Amino acid sequence: MFSVLIVDDEPKLRLGLQTLIPWKELGYEIVGTASNGKEALAFLEKQNPDVLLVDIRMPGMDGLQLLQEIRNRGMNNRAIVLSGYADFEYARQSLKNGAEDYLLKPVNKEELSSLLQKLHVRLTEERAEKKVQQESHSREWVVYSLLSGAHDLESGSFKDLADSLGMDWPKYQIVLISFPGLHQEEDERIRNFRERLVVAYASDGQGVVLNFAPYTVLLLSKPPVGEFGRADLYRELLRLSAEIRGEMEAAAGETVPSLLEIPQSFRTARSLLEHRFFYDKGRLLTPELPESYRHATAGLLDTSPEDGEEAAFRLFYSVDVGHAEAIQSILDGVAAQMVAEGKDETEIRERFFYLANETVRKTSPSLWQESDYSGDPTQFLAGIYSQRSIRDLVDYVAAVLERLARCSDYSSRDNEMKRMLDFIDRHYNENLRLEILSGLFNYSRSYLGQLFKNHTGEYFNTYLDHVRVKKAKELLARGMKVYEVAEKVGYPNVNYFHSKFKKIDGQSPSAYQKKS
Known part of the structure; x- marks a missing residue:
């Protein structure tokens, strides 16, 4: 008999599932029920049912979150997901989290019974295989038992067993390997990869290879030494997995002196993979490897992520004036600052989406056509969420x-000062400052101020005020209200606008409007 836990927030459905299906005839018994994911986890801490029947939508912790947490804990319970029609896409996602299958509500008795029969066959085969493994006390069984917490031997007995299998090594290190988007248990290419891994690292008795969903586990008796050793190991893993032609991710936990301590090495490696977004691609992740941007120099921190508008402001202006070389530096600065402040992956993606969206929103559509970019702005923004590392994210947007x-x-059509004046003429209504122009045009603030005065005969702020007042006159002549004009030309404070206008034109905006 295989045990079953029913997880659903509807009492009637929980009761109905218990009576609808001939559980005993199919080789199952109901060992408990739970109304949400948290109750189910509490149950799993006491018992370990073979099968979970899980609803998608539940309060507190839903079905997808429950499945993800189960996999994070290294538990191997089989799960069948129940889903309403509107949750169809969520149900498909559940398969990525290790669910056996999903059924649409209302549950069809024959369909669920058929699925349970097929699952019973697989569980029976796995139970028999596991029994053979346990009876033979293979090295793979020893490692699996330690990682899953399933062994029931005393510490001394377990050490004796390991010694008898030739696993009394001076050091142990767990390496976890995964291939995002591929199902570790079903893909033939991954099984072939594990076989090659066995030949390369375990055939001489100095390593162990096994499947521990969703990872391929490699236990090494001779951990690689130094950066070059780790690079060699990563290259060898790439060579052995060449058939897969997909992105490989690999992480090594710390080296431990005892076989009984390999779960700690496993947890470290798993944590590294879960935080792989913060590391550069193409490397073996290890505890010694610094996160991308973690030790960025102070020179990168030239934007403040607390003020997202400031960074977006700089990015758009850099695009607008053709200052391409400034863009990477701005984005690197944002990334470095956010990493230094401990922001998580979601926050960083959202910040970069905001920066890119603000820039795209202000950019002329004709510029996209001129750029010959293969996609449209929507595709560009969507691509932000498909970048697998922070370095890829920064480089993609940049x-x-x-x-x-x-x-x-x-710049080839005009000299730089005319270019600058044209820029002011197009952006006079925004928060322009001499500091911004000096950064965009790569001058020091003091030198640019003097250059500006020599060319125009006016200081920057005075010139900007004249441009704004000139534009304000055009709007006032159209009959627009004074406070509306003030905001339109870049003066959020109408009294300040009034004083500037009168200083330059010798009369108030309302007086000018009456005359015109």
Whole structure:
């Protein structure tokens, strides 16, 4: 008999499932019920049912979160997901978290019974295989038992067993390998990879290879030494997995002196993979490896992520004036600051989406056509959520914005000062400051101020005020209200606008409007 836990927030459905299905005839027994994911986890801490029947939508912790937590804990319970029609896509996601299958509500008795029969066959085969493994006390069984917490031998007895299997090694290190998007247990290419891994690292008795969903586990008796040793190991793993032609992720836990301590090495390696977003691709993740941007120099921190508008402001202007070389530096600075502040992956993605969206929103559609970018702005923004590392994310956004900036670069048509004045004429209504222009055009603030005065005969702020007042006159002549004009030309304070206008034109905005 195989044990079953029913997890659903509807009491009637929990009761109905218990009576609808001929559980005993199918080789199952109901050992408990739970109304949400948290209750189910509490039950799993006391008992370990073979099968979970899980609803998608539940309060507190839903079905998908429950399945994810079960996998994170290294538990191997089989799960069948129950889903309403509206949750169809969620049900498909559940398969990625290790669910056996999903059924649409209302549950069909024949369909669920058929699925349980097929599952019974697989569970029976696995139970028989596990029994053979346990009876033979293979090295794989020893490692699996330690990682799953399933062994019931005393510490001394377990050590004697390990010694008898030739596993009395001076050091132990767990390496976890995964292939995102591929099912570890079903993909033939991954099984072939494990077989090659056995030949390379376990055939001489100096390593152990096994499947511990969702990872391939490699236990090494001779951990790689130093950066070069770790690089060699990663290259060898890539070579052995060449058939898969997919992205490989690998992480090594710390080296431990005792076989009984390998769960700690496993947990470290798993944590590294769960935080792989913060590491550069193409490397073996280890506790010694620093996160991307973790030790960025102070020079990168030239934007403040607390003020997302400031960073978005700089990015758009860099695109607008064709200053492509500034874009990477701005984005690197945002990434470094957020990593230093301990922001998580979701917060970083959301910040970069905001920065990219603000820039795209203000950029002329014609610029996209000129750039020959293969997608549209929507595809570009969606791509932010498919980047697997923070370095990829920064480079992805930078590459597209730099492409737009290069199309905006019109320095060949005019000299730089005219270019700057044209920029002011187009953006007079925004929060322009001399510091911003000096950064965009790569001048020191003091030198640019003097250059500006020599060319225009006016200081920057005075010139900007004249441009704004000129634009304000045009709007006032159209009959627009004074407070509306003030905001339109860049003066959020109407009294300040009034004083500037009168100082330059010798009369108030309302007086000018009456005359015109």
